[in-house]
Amino acid sequence: REAKLDLVKKHIKPYPDFPSKGILFRDICPILKDPAALTAVIDLFEEHVRQMQPQVELIVGLDARGFLFGPLLAQRLGVGFVLIRKKGKLPGPTVSVAYTLEYGQAEVEMQEDAVAPGQKVLLIDDLLATGGTLWAACELLKKNKAEVLGCMVVIELKDLHGSERVESTVFSLVQY
Numbered sequence: 652r653e654a655k656l657d658l659v660k661k662h663i664k665p666y667p668d669f670p671s672k673g674i675l676f677r678d679i680c681p682i683l684k685d686p687a688a689l690t691a692v693i694d695l696f697e698e699h700v701r702q703m704q705p706q707v708e709l710i711v712g713l714d715a716r717g718f719l720f721g722p723l724l725a726q727r728l729g730v731g732f733v734l735i736r737k738k739g740k741l742p743g744p745t746v747s748v749a750y751t752l753e754y755g756q757a758e759v760e761m762q763e764d765a766v767a768p769g770q771k772v773l774l775i776d777d778l779l780a781t782g783g784t785l786w787a788a789c790e791l792l793k794k795n796k797a798e799v800l801g802c803m804v805v806i807e808l809k810d811l812h813g814s815e816r817v818e819s820t821v822f823s824l825v826q827y
C-alpha cells in the first residue's frame with residue numbers, strides 16, 4: 652500500500668500560479684500517462700470501497716476529471732457509472748445545483764432518472780479543493796433521493812478545508 656501511494660505521489664506535478672496567480676495547481680496528467688501509477692490509484696480506491704459497509708451500488712463521477720478514474724473503478728467493482736456534468740451537457744430532464752469554485756463559479760447537473768431512490772452511491776473526483784463541487788454533487792444526489800455513502804478523491808488540499816463543507820465523509824489518497 653505504501654509503495655502504491657509513493658508511486659501515485661511521484662506522478663502528481665505542482666504548477667505555481669495556474670490557472671491564476673496564487674494557485675498551486677496539482678496536475679494528475681502524469682498519473683494517467685503511467686500505467687503503473689494509474690493502476691495504483693484504482694487499486695487503492697478499490698481496496699477502500701471493498702471494505703465499506705453497506706456496499707456501494709453505483710459510482711458517480713464529476714465532470715471532467717472524475718470521469719478519468721470513475722469508470723475504471725466501477726468496472727473493477729462490477730457496478731455502474733453515472734455522470735454529473737457541468738450545466739447544459741446532458742439531454743432529457745435534468746436536476747441542477749449552483750456552487751462556487753476555488754477559482755470561479757459553476758453549476759452541475761445530472762439526469763433525473765440517473766439514480767434510483769435509495770440507491771447507495773459513492774462520489775468520485777480527482778481533487779478536493781474548497782469542496783464546492785462535492786457539496787453541489789451531494790445536493791444533487793439528495794434531490795434525486797440517492798443515499799451518498801461517501802466521496803473519494805485522489806488529492807485533498809487540506810488548507811482549503813473542503814471536507815468541512817462536504818456533508819459526506821471524504822476519503823483521499825494524497826493530502827497537501
Ligand code: PRP
Nearest residue numbers: 714715716752753779780781782783784
Ligand atoms: C476541479 C477539480 C474538482 C474541483 C475541485 O475541477 O477537478 O472537480 O475543481 O474544486 P472545489 O473542491 O473547490 O469545488 P474544475 O471545476 O476545474 O473542472 P474540470 O474538471 O472540468 O477541469
Ligand code: HPA
Nearest residue numbers: 675676677678753778780
Ligand atoms: N489542482 C487541480 N485542480 C484543481 C485545483 C488544483 O490545485 N484546485 C481546483 N481544482
